[in-house]
Amino acid sequence: MTGRLLKILTFSLITLLSTSTLALDIDEKLTFRILQTSTSKKTILMNRGLEDGLVIGDHAKFFITTGVFARAVCIKATPSRSVWSIYRIVKPSEIQRDKVANLKISSPVKLTNDRSKSLQATYPSGKQMGEPVDINRSSPQQRSAYAQSQGSSRYDKNYEEQSELEAIKTTSFSSNQTMSRPTPSKILDKNMAFNVSAGLNMLSGTYDNVGVSTDAELSSLGFAGEFELFFPKSQSFLQKFSLKASVGYYSGSNGISESTSSSIDFGGAVNFHIFNPLATNRFIPYVEFGFGLSMTSLNEIPETAGSSTTESLSGSGTYMNFGGGIKYTLDSGFGFYAKGDYFSSSSTFSIETGGSTVENTISLSGFRAIGGAYLRF
The missing domain is CATH 2.40.160.20 (Porin)
Known part of the structure; x- marks a missing residue:
């Protein structure tokens, strides 16, 4: 039993060290292609993942030759794919399937004292500021506080966004699901x-x-x-x-x-x-x-x-x-x-x-x- 526990701990340590070694630093750049987008264009699937140095929680600016068109946070990743939640859209027209662009790893958005300009007015203490609220994982009390501070319409919008995200997760990341035909990303x-x-x-x-x-x-x-x-x-x-x-x-x-x-x-x-x-x-x-x-x-x-x-x-x-x-x-x-x-x-x-x-x-x-x-x- 002890030997098995030691193997698990060793494997976990190696995985942690590998992830830390491969993770991209602030201001590092990477070229990517958008494979899928949600209807609202606030959730995307890209052709870059853990093997490219991306990790869950990474913040990045998306840009092309004409400048930055969006800012997002990585919320799910596999070796060759990752899902990003976009919390700032500068040019909606640039967020489209098959779009080739660049990303630059950046620090999380700072939370302003002006509640009218805040990306996230209430969030559990100890968490990074500026990241989108994960409604599925938050407690009922947190969801209620978030809904009250942001308004019910905004809560509904984020809930719909989470539904779109779950649809993309099911299609693109499920290894146990038998697909009737190849997904567009595979083609x-x-x-x-x-x-x-x-x-x-x-x-x-x-x-x-x-x-x-x-x-x-x-x-x-x-x-x-x-x-x-x-x-x-x-x-x-x-x-x-x-x-x-x-x-x-x-x-x-x-x-x-x-x-x-x-x-x-x-x-x-x-x-x-x-x-x-x-x-x-x-x-x-x-x-x-x-x-x-x-x-x-x-x-x-x-x-x-x-x-x-x-x-x-x-x-x-x-x-x-x-x-x-x-x-x-x-x-x-x-x-x-x-x-x-x-x-x-x-x-x-x-x-x-x-x-x-x-x-x-x-x-x-x-x-x-x-x-x-x-x-x-």
Whole structure:
């Protein structure tokens, strides 16, 4: 029994020392992202917690480049998340989901002698001044005194705020609760997506056959699969970018003597999103620039101009695309997107003729309309 008690005391001491060592000092700064807010914007959940040096009872100023927009106290914390009660709001518009901002640890607000300006007129002796009253933990006498000093309407407002806080606690911090679907905060941390799409290619160009140029025109369906990488932990401009690796395929009649062409494209793309690409339940516009390699096949191509003899050719080349679109992600991580872009490709085919090698080229370019779906994971 004594040995077990000693182990418990040792573990408690180590935990206490670790917390003290990691805790942030006054005026230390930290970048964070708001994951959830209450309806009144006086309770928020952020993506920083004990591992980042935050502890329950910390006071902090929230600020961006234009200045301080709120002041709050930490009321609950886990290793990677924390809940903050905001007791001073300077700019309500800045308190919104997915907002990236900075916090600076500060000392508690001093209690003024002017009761009309006091954040907290009555509070049990021995406690830090300036912290919001915890209605759930206070005694009936304390709640009654607080209600009398602040007015019943203010008491009701704080009681409603506590209800909102409890809702956030239940959703975000309960480790025993089985969730039917991922919470938005979990989706925000998922940095990869698998995309599938189908689109209409409307391309035109030329086929250079041994120095003789022939018009080419191709309208066909194309299909693609893509892996997309996001940067959710970046607090800089990089957060709005994503990288893609893709494989695409299209095939159809090219208008060259009833011949057909097909292409398998391997490449990548860079996307820039106007808003945070990790946000859910909102439309996110973006622009895309891509490039890669093409493996192209031409079937039933005349050997020479005017020849009735045909052949099948295999060649390679490059492509590029540039365009824009819009995407929409659900809280489940499933989403949809649509885009339009300008596509251009050029492929070369080596042909042995008359003891020498000649190179034929097909160049196609035009507009593509594409729609698809994806899953973040």
